[in-house]
Amino acid sequence: METLGFLMDGFGVALAPHNLMFALIGAFLGTLIGALPGLGPANGVAILIPLAFTLGLAPETAMIMLTSVYAGAMYGGRISSILLNIPGDEPAMMTCLDGYPMAQQGKASEALAISAVASFIGSLIATIGLILLAPLLADFALTFGPAEYFALFLLAFATLGGITGKNPMKTVVAAAIGLMIATVGIDNTGVQRYTFGTLELYEGVDFIIAIVGLFAISELLFFIEDKAGGGKEKMAVNKLTLKWADIRNILPSSLRGGVLGFIAGVLPGAGASLGSFIGYTLEKKVVGKKGYFGQGDPRGVAGPEAGNNGASSGALVPMLTLGVPGSGTTAVLLALLISLNITPGPLMFTQNADIVWGVIAALLIGNFLLLILNIPLVGIFVKLLSVPPMYLLPVVTMIAFVGIYSISNTTFDLYFMVAFGVAGYIFRKLEIPLVPIILGLLLGPEMEKNLRHAMDIADGDWTILWDSGLAIGLWVFAGMGLILPYIVGPILRRRMRVATGTGGPEGD
Amino acid sequence: MVSNDRIFGILMIVLAVAYGWGTTQFNEPFGGAEAVGPETFPRLLAVVLALSSLYMIVRPDPDNAWPWSRTGIELIVAVVVLILYAALLQPLGFIISTTLAVGTLCWRMGARPVKAYVTGAISGVAVYLLFSFALDLALPLGLLSFMEVG
Numbered sequence: 122m123e124t125l126g127f128l129m130d131g132f133g134v135a136l137a138p139h140n141l142m143f144a145l146i147g148a149f150l151g152t153l154i155g156a157l158p159g160l161g162p163a164n165g166v167a168i169l170i171p172l173a174f175t176l177g178l179a180p181e182t183a184m185i186m187l188t189s190v191y192a193g194a195m196y197g198g199r200i201s202s203i204l205l206n207i208p209g210d211e212p213a214m215m216t217c218l219d220g221y222p223m224a225q226q227g228k229a230s231e232a233l234a235i236s237a238v239a240s241f242i243g244s245l246i247a248t249i250g251l252i253l254l255a256p257l258l259a260d261f262a263l264t265f266g267p268a269e270y271f272a273l274f275l276l277a278f279a280t281l282g283g284i285t286g287k288n289p290m291k292t293v294v295a296a297a298i299g300l301m302i303a304t305v306g307i308d309n310t311g312v313q314r315y316t317f318g319t320l321e322l323y324e325g326v327d328f329i330i331a332i333v334g335l336f337a338i339s340e341l342l343f344f345i346e347d348k349a350g351g352g353k354e355k356m357a358v359n360k361l362t363l364k365w366a367d368i369r370n371i372l373p374s375s376l377r378g379g380v381l382g383f384i385a386g387v388l389p390g391a392g393a394s395l396g397s398f399i400g401y402t403l404e405k406k407v408v409g410k411k412g413y414f415g416q417g418d419p420r421g422v423a424g425p426e427a428g429n430n431g432a433s434s435g436a437l438v439p440m441l442t443l444g445v446p447g448s449g450t451t452a453v454l455l456a457l458l459i460s461l462n463i464t465p466g467p468l469m470f471t472q473n474a475d476i477v478w479g480v481i482a483a484l485l486i487g488n489f490l491l492l493i494l495n496i497p498l499v500g501i502f503v504k505l506l507s508v509p510p511m512y513l514l515p516v517v518t519m520i521a522f523v524g525i526y527s528i529s530n531t532t533f534d535l536y537f538m539v540a541f542g543v544a545g546y547i548f549r550k551l552e553i554p555l556v557p558i559i560l561g562l563l564l565g566p567e568m569e570k571n572l573r574h575a576m577d578i579a580d581g582d583w584t585i586l587w588d589s590g591l592a593i594g595l596w597v598f599a600g601m602g603l604i605l606p607y608i609v610g611p612i613l614r615r616r617m618r619v620a621t622g623t624g625g626p627e628g629d
Numbered sequence: 630m631v632s633n634d635r636i637f638g639i640l641m642i643v644l645a646v647a648y649g650w651g652t653t654q655f656n657e658p659f660g661g662a663e664a665v666g667p668e669t670f671p672r673l674l675a676v677v678l679a680l681s682s683l684y685m686i687v688r689p690d691p692d693n694a695w696p697w698s699r700t701g702i703e704l705i706v707a708v709v710v711l712i713l714y715a716a717l718l719q720p721l722g723f724i725i726s727t728t729l730a731v732g733t734l735c736w737r738m739g740a741r742p743v744k745a746y747v748t749g750a751i752s753g754v755a756v757y758l759l760f761s762f763a764l765d766l767a768l769p770l771g772l773l774s775f776m777e778v779g
Contacts, residue, residue: 175766290684294641297678301648304671312655312667315648338711345707345738346696512745515734516752519727522714523756527766535715543708550693551637569670576665 131478144483147186148490151193156502162194163449164336171524180461181476185483192487195433199236212429215397219421235419236426237495239375243427246379247434248484258442262467267574268586272595274568277445279602280389289603291553299561328562330538335555337521338542341514371423378427386435400428449556634689641682649675722771727753
């Protein structure tokens with residue numbers, strides 16, 4: 122029952138008035154970020170990181186705020202799925218299938234309410250799962266030596282594309298580029314690498330600048346290219362007439378979706394998109410012929426929504442316990458931890474227990490806040506949704522500029538950010554995923570450090586890297602992460618495409 | 630056409646070679662060489678990048694179309710606006726440069742010019758006030774510095 126004590130301490134942190142306030146702000150901003158098309162969760166969290174610094178927030182407050190943003194973004198993604206038939210983020214894709222038809226039948230607010238309840242249940246299940254599983258995994262991770270860590274990082278890269286990923290080799294290219302950028306600067310033996318004598322490069326490339334540039338600026342360029350400035354027609358929202366029976370009706374679907382989503386979130390290489398996809402297909406199987414999926418069945422909204430939110434909380438498990446994120450947005454949260462000078466990984470549970478458990482408690486509280494925010498206040502978000510991207514994106518870009526500028530008050534960083542933005546645009550055009558680049562930037566120093574430790578221990582013997590059973594297992598899984606997409610990827614992708622009736626936004 | 634991936638693959642191989650060659654230029658670390666020096670990890674990366682880029686050349690994906698013509702020019706305009714924004718932020722000050730940059734971007738994305746620049750001005754002033762009073766953080770005033778209070 123040690124966990125319970127920690128959790129209580131965590132509640133003590135999370136319920137402190139200013140933390141609660143920032144959790145509320147974060148939840149609100151997050152829902153907004155998730156709802157607005159073209160401002161994905163990873164992007165939104167990235168833009169807010171510099172602001173968290175300029176506010177001078179305490180580490181636990183900053184972390185609580187951005188975790189709330191993360192949780193909120195998963196709630197928000199469904200709003201544009203239901204009202205515009207555009208998923209706010211990729212995992213919300215499955216919510217379109219029954220959500221949009223419901224809105225077309227004049228039941229938009231029921232669809233929104235049901236999905237909010239389902240999101241709540243999914244997140245709740247997954248947060249409880251996180252509370253139970255994370256300490257165990259952290260304990261287990263304490264047995265990892267440097268060689269195991271090195272293999273674990275490889276596993277993280279290899280599975281990042283997910284088994285539905287298109288071209289794993291491009292993930293490798295992207296990871297290598299990210300790791301290379303991470304080597305710029307003075308390494309820990311004091312040797313300058315790739316600095317070309319430029320003073321600004323001595324400390325390496327600030328990954329916050331890279332992240333904001335890659336995500337925010339490239340998004341702006343994509344919107345300009347698509348000429349999507351005007352926005353799309355949205356469905357009218359009717360008055361809510363939700364009965365208790367409706368909620369009871371979707372409870373089993375939400376529970377199943379939440380559990381499945383959590384599992385998909387924890388496992389490397391699955392991720393929220395697969396979580397919501399499995400949630401949807403399972404619902405279709407379980408309900409069978411009694412359902413009318415694809416034509417506005419509430420259970421078809423609840424299942425994937427619960428799955429999607431379950432997966433996003435589940436994805437926090439590897440991030441918090443191992444320091445290895447499994448998705449873009451958790452990678453950005455990891456960036457925040459690293460820049461707060463907190464070493465992520467199993468030791469965080471002992472050394473920074475207040476932060477970890479504060480964040481976990483904040484997730485629980487945030488869930489209730491989000492449910493409250495999302496049922497009565499959904500009208501506000503719907504109004505904001507009608508701000509056309511042609512005004513929204515320039516303003517978001519400006520906020521990114523301010524945030525980056527405020528870190529160090531130099532113009533050099535801004536040029537750097539624009540350069541990363543242009544690079545990000547080119548990468549996305551070539552379908553080179555951006556997340557491995559960011560993960561490379563984040564994990565590069567740790568990866569090299571572990572390689573060094575392992576080799577120093579073994580006196581330069583490379584076989585140390587696959588000397589233990591655990592390390593071999595990790596290598597095998599990493600290999601599978603690269604090979605499986607070639608085998609099962611096409612099949613799964615085809616099924617997802619058939620199910621959604623579109624190509625869908627692949628990767629990102 | 631499948632040339633995008635090939636061209637990119639070739640560029641990346643060039644990068645990998647240059648990056649790998651760069652490892653030979655490092656200074657010897659203080660205290661002599663160890664099993665894993667500063668050059669080991671980068672060399673590994675160079676090999677990985679070279680091999681994976683080679684794969685991209687051998688088995689490229691189909692191309693996405695590049696936006697030549699007008700859209701391409703719009704994109705270049707946007708990038709130029711961003712660079713100018715960065716360059717003029719300090720000399721012109723935050724409010725003026727933001728009005729110009731956000732306004733131009735809104736306009737180029739399809740808003741009417743007046744509405745676009747009004748949006749730019751409002752967002753610039755709002756963020757400036759928020760930063761200076763609520764967050765206690767000084768953004769450059771530039772040309773408007775005569776308005777500085779206190």
